[in-house]
Amino acid sequence: MEDLQLTGKLVVLASASPRRLEILTNVGLRFEVVPSWFKETLDKRLFKTPHEYAVETAKQKALEVAKRMPFKHLKTPDIVIGADTVVTVDGLILEKPVDKQDAYRMLSRLSGKEHSVFTGVAIILCHEKEDEEIDYQVIDFYEETKVKFADLSDDLLWEYINSGEPIGNWGHFTEFKPCEPMVLWTLIQRASPCLHRFIEIRDKAGGYGIQALGGMLVEYVHGDFLNVVGFPLNQFCKKLGLIFSPPGSLTHNSTQTSPQGSAVDTVPPAEPAASSPPGSPTHNGPPDSQGQNIPSASPAHNVKQEESGRGEEEVPWTLVNSLSKCSENREAEPQGINDPAAPDLTSRATMQMQNVREHETEDSKEKLCKMIELMDGFKASKVLFTASKLRVFDVLRSSKTGELQAEDVAQEIKASMKGTERLLEACVSLGLLQRTGKQYANTAMSRHFLLSDGPLSLQGYIQHCNELVWPLFTHLETAVREGTNQHEKAFGKTSNNLFQDAYYSRHEVKLRFMKAMHSIARVSGRDVATAFDLSKYKTACDLGGCTGAMAYEFAKAHPGLSVTMFDLPKVIEMSGHFRPHDADDRVSFVAGDFFKDELPKADVYILARILHDWSDEKVHILLSKIAKACSPGCAVLVSEIFLDEDRKGPSRGLLQALSMTEGRQRSASEYSLLLKSHGFTAAQVKHTHNLLDAILCVTE
Numbered sequence: 001m002e003d004l005q006l007t008g009k010l011v012v013l014a015s016a017s018p019r020r021l022e023i024l025t026n027v028g029l030r031f032e033v034v035p036s037w038f039k040e041t042l043d044k045r046l047f048k049t050p051h052e053y054a055v056e057t058a059k060q061k062a063l064e065v066a067k068r069m070p071f072k073h074l075k076t077p078d079i080v081i082g083a084d085t086v087v088t089v090d091g092l093i094l095e096k097p098v099d100k101q102d103a104y105r106m107l108s109r110l111s112g113k114e115h116s117v118f119t120g121v122a123i124i125l126c127h128e129k130e131d132e133e134i135d136y137q138v139i140d141f142y143e144e145t146k147v148k149f150a151d152l153s154d155d156l157l158w159e160y161i162n163s164g165e166p167i168g169n170w171g172h173f174t175e176f177k178p179c180e181p182m183v184l185w186t187l188i189q190r191a192s193p194c195l196h197r198f199i200e201i202r203d204k205a206g207g208y209g210i211q212a213l214g215g216m217l218v219e220y221v222h223g224d225f226l227n228v229v230g231f232p233l234n235q236f237c238k239k240l241g242l243i244f245s246p247p248g249s250l251t252h253n254s255t256q257t258s259p260q261g262s263a264v265d266t267v268p269p270a271e272p273a274a275s276s277p278p279g280s281p282t283h284n285g286p287p288d289s290q291g292q293n294i295p296s297a298s299p300a301h302n303v304k305q306e307e308s309g310r311g312e313e314e315v316p317w318t319l320v321n322s323l324s325k326c327s328e329n330r331e332a333e334p335q336g337i338n339d340p341a342a343p344d345l346t347s348r349a350t351m352q353m354q355n356v357r358e359h360e361t362e363d364s365k366e367k368l369c370k371m372i373e374l375m376d377g378f379k380a381s382k383v384l385f386t387a388s389k390l391r392v393f394d395v396l397r398s399s400k401t402g403e404l405q406a407e408d409v410a411q412e413i414k415a416s417m418k419g420t421e422r423l424l425e426a427c428v429s430l431g432l433l434q435r436t437g438k439q440y441a442n443t444a445m446s447r448h449f450l451l452s453d454g455p456l457s458l459q460g461y462i463q464h465c466n467e468l469v470w471p472l473f474t475h476l477e478t479a480v481r482e483g484t485n486q487h488e489k490a491f492g493k494t495s496n497n498l499f500q501d502a503y504y505s506r507h508e509v510k511l512r513f514m515k516a517m518h519s520i521a522r523v524s525g526r527d528v529a530t531a532f533d534l535s536k537y538k539t540a541c542d543l544g545g546c547t548g549a550m551a552y553e554f555a556k557a558h559p560g561l562s563v564t565m566f567d568l569p570k571v572i573e574m575s576g577h578f579r580p581h582d583a584d585d586r587v588s589f590v591a592g593d594f595f596k597d598e599l600p601k602a603d604v605y606i607l608a609r610i611l612h613d614w615s616d617e618k619v620h621i622l623l624s625k626i627a628k629a630c631s632p633g634c635a636v637l638v639s640e641i642f643l644d645e646d647r648k649g650p651s652r653g654l655l656q657a658l659s660m661t662e663g664r665q666r667s668a669s670e671y672s673l674l675l676k677s678h679g680f681t682a683a684q685v686k687h688t689h690n691l692l693d694a695i696l697c698v699t700e
């Protein structure tokens, strides 16, 4: 039996469930946790069977993460695992109770009866194609386990409900942050709903947790016990074994014959992760009987652990392989406490207490992980800044094979061998580079965002962070004590007007600032430009449009729209440097000061990253001027980082506020109120899940 490994692959669990995490961790799988944002709102009536519903939900959860990660986390996973567990009884699907009454309703329905627990699992294989589009292949299956509850008195039920377990006995909410390297710009990009966000873990389908106190309610379990806990490990391992079997040994017959159902689909890259009912192209589509859509573990994947630099605790693949080769037929023998080998009730209770302790340990490990990440965050950021500044990513790209040894890189970047090696190794650990043997190469994420001439290059913004934001943050303590911006301390110069005094006083600083704005506008511009239907408008004016990157995105997205880009004369004189090769002549440039000069006439005024920079007083001056220039039906589109309504995130916005001069960050409803006070109403808000969100309001 060949040993197969997931070495070097980025495996992601798209679930915040500590139980799933524990089950997979226990078998030695190394993975990251990125909880899915997919809302479990599929219409159950559209599904013929409960397992179809669970499988579809699992698939949508996993796809949402697979599609979000390249943009929000700046890395493409190799494998994303999604799961959804439902309990069914009397033809009803029970999910997670929302409160104690709901838990009582569910548990009393289960009392004295046998019910089924279905877990749908989706394994998404992500393949980056040559054009950097990503192919998603879906392997899904489900597992059913039958569980019988004893007759439960009301007193017992309430005692159990009041223990807190049915709706989360480690607190209803837990602060969750997966263990990942914290790179400043990763933070900036993805912190929003992922970091510092409270994620519900009261995730007990049917309102009980069999692995803890809820186990005492159970008379018998027929089938996979771990399936009831939340993840059918046995069948999952078999499927993994099939997927990563050596070429030739792959069979997909199981997708047609397995009683537990399994399907292989390819999802087109452009497809949104929206909910889709069964029968949609991605649901239970025909399996690829030739196996062509399934990647096999090629010898290249079987790199030795010491070469890969990852994974000393690999999955015991011999076991996984054996499982995968086992007959697909389920064993008819019941498992659980009817099984003579199963532990008696007392020892089960002891095991459950042990489980509680293990969960607590896991919980504190997660917290420690987060602490370490926070403590080391600045080092990671500086590694990124330094590697970018030394052009490490460009140097690797320019080599013939796309990979170089440390000494060649050292020579190219004119740095010491020892220092370069350390830098490259640190980059590998942060996912910025990959290493095979002694050869270093860019990762997909670096190719995407870190090459200086890439269409989505963040180099400009990274250098701005390095040269301007970093020195400001070294004076954070004073900034907090004094409540002021620390430009003078950091740069030996006061800045009353951020742009005139700080950014535009020297040519190279201005160019750097413009490059920074340009890179953010290139990365976020399309999502902002397509956030709303602007087809009824003919003209737009992008106030403070800087290099015009956003204006070009609007022109591209709206064929009937002409866009005037308006900015200070010092900026307009340089904006030609940033003109795209396919520049649209519907974009024109006007120089002026939006506080003092007359504004160009337009149907829509765009304010992208403008309002947060100014005091309330100046914001009102600007909005009054826009309101005056508008005729009825005109609109204002504001694009900013929108704070959550409770101002608890995203940290990207709140961290940025720490180095602000006179401005401040606002939530969508604060922007809406602000605009309303100038006669702009009927707010439409778009959270783009990119760097900037958007709000559109119209004049009455």
Ligand SMILES: C[S@@+](CC[C@H](N)C(=O)[O-])C[C@H]1O[C@@H](n2cnc3c(N)ncnc32)[C@H](O)[C@@H]1O
Residues within 6 Å of the ligand: 499, 517, 518, 520, 521, 543, 544, 545, 546, 547, 550, 566, 567, 568, 571, 592, 593, 594, 595, 607, 608, 609, 610, 613
């Ligand atoms: C934070 S940048 C945003 C750039 C651009 N809107 C974007 O999203 O990429 C602010 C812009 O406002 C411009 N700006 C600042 N003060 C201005 C003024 N008084 N009149 C016109 N533009 C101004 C700056 O030159 C700069 O381009």
